[in-house]
Amino acid sequence: MRMTRLEYNEKVLEHFKNPRNVGELEAPDGVGTVGNPVCGDMMEISIRVKEDRIVDIRFRTFGCASAIATTSMLTEVVKGMTLEEAEKVTWDDVIKNLDGLPAVKVHCSLLAVDGLRDALYKYYRSVGIDREDLRPKTHAEGEHHDNVKDEEACQDDPLV
Amino acid sequence: MEISYLDASSGMPTRREVLEAMLPFFTEEYGNISSIHSGGTVPKRAVDRARAEVASLVNVAPKEIIFTSGATESINLALRGPLPHVEESRKKLVISAVDHASVTAAAGAVGGSGYDLSVIPVDGYGAMDPDAFGEIIDDKTALVSIPFASQEVGTLQPIREITQAAHEAGSLVHVDLTMAAFQCLIDLKKLDVDMATLSGNDLMGPKGVGALYRKEGVKLSPIIRGGGHERGFRSGSENVPGIVGMGRAAVISEESMDEVRDHLLGLREELISSLLKIPDSHLNGHPRNRLPNNVNVRFDYIEGESMLMLLDMGGVAVGTGSACSSRTLEASPTLLAMGLSHDKAHGSMQITLNPLNDHEDIKRMIEAMPGIVENLREMSPLYNAQVK
Numbered sequence: 398m399r400m401t402r403l404e405y406n407e408k409v410l411e412h413f414k415n416p417r418n419v420g421e422l423e424a425p426d427g428v429g430t431v432g433n434p435v436c437g438d439m440m441e442i443s444i445r446v447k448e449d450r451i452v453d454i455r456f457r458t459f460g461c462a463s464a465i466a467t468t469s470m471l472t473e474v475v476k477g478m479t480l481e482e483a484e485k486v487t488w489d490d491v492i493k494n495l496d497g498l499p500a501v502k503v504h505c506s507l508l509a510v511d512g513l514r515d516a517l518y519k520y521y522r523s524v525g526i527d528r529e530d531l532r533p534k535t536h537a538e539g540e541h542h543d544n545v546k547d548e549e550a551c552q553d554d555p556l557v
Numbered sequence: 558m559e560i561s562y563l564d565a566s567s568g569m570p571t572r573r574e575v576l577e578a579m580l581p582f583f584t585e586e587y588g589n590i591s592s593i594h595s596g597g598t599v600p601k602r603a604v605d606r607a608r609a610e611v612a613s614l615v616n617v618a619p620k621e622i623i624f625t626s627g628a629t630e631s632i633n634l635a636l637r638g639p640l641p642h643v644e645e646s647r648k649k650l651v652i653s654a655v656d657h658a659s660v661t662a663a664a665g666a667v668g669g670s671g672y673d674l675s676v677i678p679v680d681g682y683g684a685m686d687p688d689a690f691g692e693i694i695d696d697k698t699a700l701v702s703i704p705f706a707s708q709e710v711g712t713l714q715p716i717r718e719i720t721q722a723a724h725e726a727g728s729l730v731h732v733d734l735t736m737a738a739f740q741c742l743i744d745l746k747k748l749d750v751d752m753a754t755l756s757g758n759d760l761m762g763p764k765g766v767g768a769l770y771r772k773e774g775v776k777l778s779p780i781i782r783g784g785g786h787e788r789g790f791r792s793g794s795e796n797v798p799g800i801v802g803m804g805r806a807a808v809i810s811e812e813s814m815d816e817v818r819d820h821l822l823g824l825r826e827e828l829i830s831s832l833l834k835i836p837d838s839h840l841n842g843h844p845r846n847r848l849p850n851n852v853n854v855r856f857d858y859i860e861g862e863s864m865l866m867l868l869d870m871g872g873v874a875v876g877t878g879s880a881c882s883s884r885t886l887e888a889s890p891t892l893l894a895m896g897l898s899h900d901k902a903h904g905s906m907q908i909t910l911n912p913l914n915d916h917e918d919i920k921r922m923i924e925a926m927p928g929i930v931e932n933l934r935e936m937s938p939l940y941n942a943q944v945k
Binding site (some may be wrong): 405413415419420421439441461464465 | 846858859860862863866867870888899900902935937938939940941
């Protein structure tokens with residue numbers, strides 16, 4: 398299988414090369430996990446919440462350059478935001494902050510946003526608030542990546 | 558920054574002496590070889606000579622060589638051209654599970670026009686299984702198309718056994734020699750195949766030229782019709798500079814084959830032994846029975862495109878088995894056919910060498926790789942969940 402170099406812009410390449418907020422938080426308040434290796438990308442985002450604000454955030458990504466860059470950008474964007482602000486961040490916001498992504502890579506931004514929403518959902522649940530609406534639809538709780546045997550579960554691009 | 562280009566299967570440099578042999582045919586001897594006037598004389602002789610040169614590389618007669626626009630066209634001609642001439646009852650086309658996309662796509666199109674398509678499975682090394690093809694090739698088979706070696710993982714294929722089985726069943730055989738002809742001694746007369754595809758660029762000639770070997774007597778209908786060039790098998794004024802370049806490249810390939818093979822084998826083994834020192838790394842394909850220029854490795858817990866991009870930033874260009882660039886996110890069909898899981902297939906990397914690569918290129922790759930793998934693993938949730 399051959400691949401040509403994708404047209405990533407400088408900002409995406411910079412975030413890929415020097416991703417911000419990599420790793421995991423000790424005793425996080427919420428951990429979101431989305432994607433699976435079958436699709437070629439998987440993300441884990443952990444958040445620390447204080448007074449309804451994301452005061453710290455870390456991520457890990459198995460995936461392509463764009464998956465890494467979009468998650469890195471997302472963590473920068475939402476760090477310091479209130480929870481209310483953070484849940485309104487869309488994949489489009491992430492792409493705009495990165496000055497654009499190749500069309501075939503748009504799904505990465507969607508996955509990053511889903512990762513954050515899953516972390517928010519888990520946080521709310523831990524404090525007794527049901528925010529089912531935040532839960533990513535394609536990755537139900539308890540569904541481990543090992544259970545995904547084919548590529549049907551992989552998310553489609555919103556744009557292509 | 559100087560680039561170590563270790564992606565020969567995507568593109569080969571044209572040898573300088575090949576380019577020099579081609580140049581007069583752009584600006585001075587630009588005549589059409591079909592012309593009756595003298596403007597066509599020198600180009601005609603040059604094309605005749607190139608035909609003999611390409612034929613010699615694979616030990617066939619010059620009249621058995623049809624020049625085309627490249628391997629993809631040759632493959633399409635081989636897969637479609639003979640079909641109108643085979644018995645009505647033969648409606649089956651057989652390919653391998655490790656063919657290049659040009660074969661699978663061309664075969665798929667034929668399959669859509671009333672032919673059954675069967676695929677010969679491969680073992681864990683990517684080699685076709687002789688037990689399996691005995692059952693697949695039967696008296697309904699019109700044509701069997703197989704690669705000389707898997708381009709992706711380099712594993713050499715049992716050409717003789719398959720050809721024999723196909724001929725016993727009365728089927729034609731086409732072999733894709735792309736990536737093999739510059740580094741493996743190939744005698745098509747001994748292999749006894751009916752058709753074979755050659756790429757000009759893969760001999761370190763120019764892109765945009767290729768050839769199809771058609772054994773004398775094999776009936777073939779053209780897929781490109783027009784003025785009846787190439788004895789009617791492929792119309793369109795001959796790409797004289799390209800053909801001359803391919804001929805010159807074939808001569809150099811034939812003369813330098815032993816030296817090139819030894820050189821590539823040395824580099825390949827150095828790469829494999831160094832890369833496999835990285836923890837949780839694996840070689841895809843057969844350890845010995847593989848193309849001298851091919852290394853295909855995978856690193857657990859990380860993804861191919863990220864590796865490729867970081868290597869590129871460090872001045873090393875390689876290919877990836879992962880198709881993360883594609884919209885469907887499909888993993889490599891070759892690696893999946895070999896039994897690898899999707900995540901392992903996504904973590905694979907294909908390194909293919911050309912004869913001009915040297916130890917400096919290999920050194921750059923070997924020095925860059927451990928840090929890249931470590932960096933990506935640190936970032937990988939799979940690695941942290943399963944190892945730490």
